[in-house]
Amino acid sequence: MHGMRPFAVAGLLAATLAHGLAAQLPTATPAHRAAGQRVTEIRFEVEELIVRRGETVSLTPTLVDASGNVVEGAMALLIARGGLTPQISAATGPAVELTGDVPGSVTLVALVVVEPGQSSAFGIPGVRQLASLPVRVLDYPAASIDIAEPQHTAYTGTSIQLHGTVLTDHGGEHATATIRWGSLDPSRAVVTEGGVLSGVAPGTVTVTASTENGVSVQRSVQVVANPVRSISITPSHAETRTGDVVAFDIVARDASGGAVDDIALDLSVSGLAGTGGFVFADGTFVAEEPGAYRVLAGSGGASAAAVVEVTARPEPTDVELLDHGVRAEVATSDLWVFEGADGEDYAYTGTHAQGGGERMFVWRVTDPSNVELVDSVVVDARVVNDVKVNEDASWAIITREGASTRRNGIVVLDLADPAHPSIMGELTDSLTGGIHNVWIMGDVVYAVNDGTSAMHIIDMSDPGSPKHAGRWEIRPGDTNKSLHDVWARDGYAYLSYWDDGLVILDVGAGTHGGTPLKPTFVSSIAYPEGNTHVAWRDRDYVFLGDEIGTADGMRGFIHVIDVSDVENPVQVAKYDLPEAGAHNIWVEDETLYIAYYQGGLRIVDVSGTLRGDLYRQGREIGFFRTSPGEGEGLQPNQAMAWGPQVFKGNVFVSDMLSGLWVVKHVKPRNIAF
Template sequence: MSLRSKLLASALILGVAGPSAVTAQERAYAVASPAELELEVGATFQLTAEIHGAAEEDAASNAASEVRWFAADDGVTVSDVGLVTAVRPGESRVAAMFRGQPSWVTIRVPRLEAARIEARVGGPVYVGATTALELAAYTELGSAVEDIEFVYASADPGIAAIDEAGRVLGHGPGQTRLTISAGDAEVQVEVTVEPNPAEDYELVAAGDGSLSTGDVAALQVIGRDGQGREIGFQPLWSVTPGGAEVHPVDGRGLFVAEEPGTYSVTAIVGPAITRTMPVRVEPRRHTAHLEIVGSGIATAHRAGDTWVFEGVDERDYAYIGTFFHDWMKVWDVTDPTQPVLTDSIQLDARRINDVKIHPNNRLGIVTREGASSRRNGIVFLDLSTPAHPTILSEYTDTVTGGVHNVWILGDEDLVYVCHNGTSEIVIMDIADPANPREINRWVHDEPVRSLHDVIVQDGYAYASFWNEGIYILDAGAGTHGGTARDPKLVSRWVSGQGNTHVAWRHGKYLFVAAEIYPSDWDANAFGPIEARGYVEVLDMTDIENPVKVAHYTVPEAGAHNLWSDDRDRLYVGYYQAGLRVLDISGELRGDLYRQGREIGAIKTSSPEAAVPNWSMTWGAQLFKGRIYTSDLHSGLWIARLVQEELVP
């Protein structure tokens, strides 16, 4: 669910009237028109809202001025007077809010066609051999176009032809031009076909040949000429039976299996040149399992984000925000089997989404959304007595529109603030936390912005901008002229599925979680939430060109926040699918869930929860050998990974 959707839901909650005498005018309601609409990207349309049920005509006229317009997601924008603009393809909703009640308009935006095609030949083209043609298509907004049908043509098929799969086949020495088109977009590629020097071909595999499901094996066809010199090829790969796949990368075939068994992998160098290899795959085995250590069931307020730390009194604490409530909870977790609620801090907010603690463990920061004063911002906590924190200061001046998440850079005494109002990263100097000050801002220049989260790891900031994707900034790494105080753009990656919620860097991979709430979710209904979502895995070897290589999707559940450890484990709060732990060791390719890379999973559900026996696990943080998380419906949970004894 997008940030705008959540804020809209909050508006619905705040707009519900308390018990009082109901007059005829108060029974008035708005009807937005039209109920359904189709707009092309960039097109605008004036929506209207008619007031019904008012006692008098002039009352209806006055009531119309109370209508407020909200876009429920980022596919469209809407002005204060109901002028809607289509931004991205898909189905979106706009609400005319009147006295706490919405009237909805559904807007369908047709998919954009390709405006630009990028193409290059993957390697040398030899007579009698095939080579991959690497293709990508983009809309005029720069988003990748998925499932596109290309049309191919060769100026001289006697030199080189191209098949429907985009494979280039050399027929004779020489040079020709290939044309690739999709709709009105077109690109041309010059191709030179060389004589084939290879006299022998061999299919080889790296490693010792011992594979489990989820392990990646690199296969390669090596050609040799008459003098034994090696020649590389770009073969077409196939594997039988089903249950495994081969990903072509730079001439190699990266084999990975989801199911154990024996597979036959074939490399097709050309119509008359094939090589085959058997590959044996064993089941993936794990030697640990998850178990619950303790919990702090709290159902009066829905739980938000959690941060765990050792206080200056040498005791351990978990601070937890609240979802559509105005409390931050303080738990003493020194004994993780028996958490003790020591305090609750009430703030002027309708949501305390994020809680972060400075590495010095003396300063806390909590975020505010939905303040009655409409001056949200962040609140600084004095942790001199961590069991009973006190408010040190507040900062609202330049972030009044609400703050969803923050990230503290302890060494720099800075905090990166995700400002809802402008979707800018507001950079603040907190060396004097009693008097914090803004020193800079960063924002991208796309027409729509919806900043949800930012983390900073090893000098790079990873900003999650929902449908605008991940923006990667040099925030002190120094590779692209950036500093923590003045970050610079390195690159951007946009998911074809949108809903980019949060990112987490581990080794050469960036794990990007997408969060999808049901479009008919009602914040007033305190019941089960059928969230959806997934985790996409990007190879960051070339940080200027991130490449998606794998994904982790638990069926019919929703991904949320992430964490990892130094033993190559990823911890995911997967909403109704509970807390999940994933083996992310080695090379990652394909569907990590189906490959059996899950080490363990537990549901953070309780019959005593606000929604009984329904998990909504928020995230995970590792602390002193324990895994801490919150559950939207039931509060604090503490787990651990238990190592199992190996049976000879």
């Protein structure tokens, strides 16, 4: 038996990359500890340490006793949580050297080493905390400013936003520096500190851009006499509904009647009998509230206005419950509804971890008001997250995660008897980490590999014996990425790549040389919320859902991405239900169906042009809370909608807590103006 014994300080290491050094710092001796016992205060010669990135400074801690006398021979530990190198230093002499590393503010904590058992700090026995010191790490010095080319000509009487980038003397963008703008001749152009230039009189004006540390650049800007003498503005519709986008034909003309195209017009909207109208830089208008709105386009002395009258969209219509296939013992995951080879309709639902996710349930749904559980398939898994059936309903794939053997991958089901599917094959090699989602495109399956964060391409020409046919991923070799879902149609695949956003691939569209087995990159778009979870394209819009787990439950919303220029996707709208989190989606007949976790099923009209916040515009046309009663789910009175699918005019929804729901929704009648 070994009794308790104190350890000496065995090692305290600082490895400084900047110098390529690794120096062993002194260990704490009994003498250090004894001296440390007398220390009651650690003082620094500064109240704040300011160090530039890459710069090394000396810091001298003074260790004093209760009488204010300096204690010799004690050891101080200086610890900085980020920002400085080394992060941990031991001071037994007059000074330590610290190097600025990452720009920002940190706190340096100073501890003294004392006798074991006498004190502790941060869970470390044998030390006592005695001081802290604020530290500011400044970036490399700003060295230059790049001023971007303005997007519009600087006409008198117009305002344009100037843009610039501060670069450090190491070439990168400065972490904190801001630009202060100015004009050397306000009689020609006034420039705000924020960089808004307003043309006053024709001629050349020198614009200045400077930083706090004195870096300054100048640029000549030509202010041109405003040629606009008249403006016309014509709305595509003078009467519309909330959420319906009105485009304006706005033309500015000079004295000879020629169009002036490169001018920044002033666009504004005022509510004559309502609020909540928006006009965008491209001259489109949308309102969230009914009322009359006056949209104004102006420049110099010319202006024109148009009035748009906005009525409310129709109220959401009822969603009728047809039946509920209860699963109260296990969580339900994804679903797929199809017509089987026997002419009957079926819904397959996967299972999630709560209650043991080892099954796929088979429901006969030919009569959607009387769904019938007819069978299940059991596999070695703890999550069967996804279920997909191929186009002719001859085979299906279920995904596995949490297998006891840790060999997960996919399982292929033979649907010759769709009421009682049988396992006909599997593929686990290189897919051991688990498959979260799949998409079937003919004889090709795209599988989301949890482990590699790559889209694995599987040849299903012999469905009983699936074979690897390749893989595609962003940044091969870089592990810092996470793929969550894939969806494909009409030659493009849409990959939901979490914090890397949406990635679009050509998988046979004929535009970028891709094929189903050899995809090629087309474009991508990321957004600040990240967590891009699911994608679905309809017309020129991709609907993207992000999935964000918080302490208050699921959050995240639907981003609407305009891909009319597939190489330059841009976000144009969103549907953001404030109190819940988006999950899987389905789009059909210009209607978006969202399984919105706690929010149940949401049905949204996504017809026409989409701009702004579709939720606030009243585009929701139906709602069903997939909330079970007592005994009808894992949790009563709680919705956790997982996935929707429209099938033969009904909406099937899987809910994690309660199983399969079938509902009927009749759309509100459209009003034509």
